[in-house]
Amino acid sequence: MRLPEQDNHQTKNSRTDHRSSSSSNMVSSSSSSKSSLSSKPPPVLIPPTTIRRRTVDEVWNDISLTTLHHERLLIPLHHQSYHHHHPASSPSFKGMILQDFLAGPLNRPRTISPHAFEELPLLPPPLSPTLPQTALSLNSGMEFEYLRPRADSHSNSSSNGQNAYFIPSAISGAIDGPPSPTALFSLCSKNRLPENSAVGADRYHRRMIKNRESAARSRARKQAYTNELELEVSRLKQENAKLKKQYEELRSAVAAQQLKSYNTLQRSSTAPF
Amino acid sequence: MSRDPLVVGNVIGDVLDPFVKSTTLRVIYNNKELTNGSELKPSAVENEPRVEIRGRDMRNLYTLVMVDPDAPSPSNPTEREHLHWLVTNIPETKNASFGNEIVCYESPRPTAGIHRFVFVLFRQSIRETIYAPGWRQNFNTREFAALYNLGDPVAAMFFNCQRENGCGGRRYQSVSGWT
Numbered sequence: 001m002r003l004p005e006q007d008n009h010q011t012k013n014s015r016t017d018h019r020s021s022s023s024s025n026m027v028s029s030s031s032s033s034k035s036s037l038s039s040k041p042p043p044v045l046i047p048p049t050t051i052r053r054r055t056v057d058e059v060w061n062d063i064s065l066t067t068l069h070h071e072r073l074l075i076p077l078h079h080q081s082y083h084h085h086h087p088a089s090s091p092s093f094k095g096m097i098l099q100d101f102l103a104g105p106l107n108r109p110r111t112i113s114p115h116a117f118e119e120l121p122l123l124p125p126p127l128s129p130t131l132p133q134t135a136l137s138l139n140s141g142m143e144f145e146y147l148r149p150r151a152d153s154h155s156n157s158s159s160n161g162q163n164a165y166f167i168p169s170a171i172s173g174a175i176d177g178p179p180s181p182t183a184l185f186s187l188c189s190k191n192r193l194p195e196n197s198a199v200g201a202d203r204y205h206r207r208m209i210k211n212r213e214s215a216a217r218s219r220a221r222k223q224a225y226t227n228e229l230e231l232e233v234s235r236l237k238q239e240n241a242k243l244k245k246q247y248e249e250l251r252s253a254v255a256a257q258q259l260k261s262y263n264t265l266q267r268s269s270t271a272p273f
Numbered sequence: 274m275s276r277d278p279l280v281v282g283n284v285i286g287d288v289l290d291p292f293v294k295s296t297t298l299r300v301i302y303n304n305k306e307l308t309n310g311s312e313l314k315p316s317a318v319e320n321e322p323r324v325e326i327r328g329r330d331m332r333n334l335y336t337l338v339m340v341d342p343d344a345p346s347p348s349n350p351t352e353r354e355h356l357h358w359l360v361t362n363i364p365e366t367k368n369a370s371f372g373n374e375i376v377c378y379e380s381p382r383p384t385a386g387i388h389r390f391v392f393v394l395f396r397q398s399i400r401e402t403i404y405a406p407g408w409r410q411n412f413n414t415r416e417f418a419a420l421y422n423l424g425d426p427v428a429a430m431f432f433n434c435q436r437e438n439g440c441g442g443r444r445y446q447s448v449s450g451w452t
Contacts, residue, residue, distance in 0.1 A: 210348050214386075217283075217347055221387070221433060224282035225310040231278075232308065 059205075278310045284431050287342045288354060288391050288414050296335075297327035298394050298428035312433040318390070321358065321369075321378035326394065328365035334397040336361045336423060337369055338414055339378075339390065346385035356412040357381065357390065361403045375405045381434045391431040395423035 279285045285292075300307040301323040307313075326335055337360045344355035357379045363372035381390055393414055403421055406412060418424065 214348060217387075220281055220283055221310070224278040225308075225312075227276045227281055228278040228309040228311075 279429055279431065282310055282389060282431060284342075284389065284391050284429065288340060289393065289426055289429060290415065292425040292427075292429075294428055296394060296396070296427040298392065298430055299323075299325040299327065300392055300430055301325070307430060307432055309430050310432070312387075312435075315380065315382055315434060315437050318432075318434060319380045324360075324363075324369040324392070326363060326365050326367065331364045331366055333365040334361075334400055335363045335365065335372075335427075336395045336397055336403065336421075337363060337372070338393045338395070338417065340393070340412055340414055341381065341383075341388050341390050343383075343386065343388040344410065347388060348386060352410040354391075354412045354414060356406065356409040359403070359405065362397070362400055373403075375403055376409070379409065383435055387433050387435040387439070389431050390434055391429060393426045394428040395425075396427045397423065 275281070277285070279289070280291075302313065302318055302320075307322070324337055337358065338356070339358035340354035340356055342354045343350050344352040356376055358374075359376035360369045360372040360374050363369050381388070391414075395418060401421065406417075418426070
């Protein structure tokens with residue numbers, strides 16, 4: 001009964017827009033989609049625009065691919081491949097969907113053009129007041145102080161390793177707008193600096209995915225219990241109504257019986273004398 | 274979207290295939306009837322419950338299976354399903370103590386996360402001898418039912434259970450899972 005993964009994904013995708021048509025899909029494949037739900041995290045809060053939702057696997061593959069292919073080059077190349085991969089991403093969201101945004105700096109589409117880099121040293125990133133609405137909220141104030149001095153020492157040399165990479169992404173985020181906290185994700189855990197960025201990002205993503213699944217299980221648990229209680233309430237109400245009816249009928253039957261008996265003479269015992 | 278608690282709680286999917294409920298199963302722990310999907314503490318489920326099968330015909334025999342599909346932890350169910358109890362030849366209208374206990378009741382003691390514990394009831398076509406599996410881990414209810422030709426389940430219930438002093442499963446675990 002298992003539908004291919006893509007099918008289930010499509011069904012879930014269309015759910016937000018085409019409720020009526022997909023509901024029939026969902027009914028017929030409810031068991032298989034439920035079984036797939038146990039392996040995939042349910043939809044995260046997404047912006048109201050029509051956005052193609054990526055599965056966990058796709059996000060994961062993207063991360064692995066980018067870590068494999070990654071040189072500390074700039075991104076117009078990656079940008080190309082990314083946009084090729086996601087033709088449906090909404091331009092109003094700067095070519096990003098929430099899952100990708102949360103996927104981290106490695107995976108972020110670079111929409112900056114090369115010349116934007118020249119602006120970097122001049123750009124003061126006052127991003128903290130303009131954090132986008134995302135499912136996760138970050139305290140950005142501290143991280144930004146951290147970020148600022150780095151920007152001064154920014155260089156294209158590889159001496160700083162991944163920091164050089166991340167700074168441009170953070171600040172390019174400033175140019176783009178919304179995805180700035182992505183840089184914060186990468187830098188905000190103070191312990192992560194000495195680590196290899198790839199491994200750290202992996203661990204972070206793994207944890208995040210596990211957390212999402214756990215949250216999904218928790219919601220399912222809660223919902224299942226609620227449903228059961230509702231069913232029980234309706235069962236009890238029905239039973240109650242039935243019993244009340246029976247009681248009334250019995251009472252009236254008894255009353256009628258008594259009435260009948262009052263009208264007839266009752267035999268009483270006569271004394272022997 | 275099905276509202277059946279068994280579907281929403283993913284019991285249908287992880288443990289069972291969809292089925293039509295045709296028997297009323299009552300599970301009673303400490304004189305309290307179990308509500309499907311509720312949460313119980315390990316102390317409350319330490320001893321085997323009274324399992325009643327409602328009906329009229331004592332000739333119908335049932336097999337009861339109790340498994341934990343979230344062993345050792347829900348995020349890492351490598352031992353799915355862990356068999357906790359197996360009783361066969363339970364006559365209708367009676368409770369499980371009238372059947373043959375093939376695998377004795379093991380008290381749920383989840384260490385990591387919040388586990389589901391599922392009761393599955395099968396109607397037997399004949400009185401049969403069912404053999405205990407070699408071990409409790411990695412039991413497969415579907416395969417078990419196929420092996421003994423039990424067909425689809427006729428009833429199922431589940432409850433949730435976590436550590437006695439649990440905090441909703443919220444604790445950091447190393448990637449390997451078990452603590």
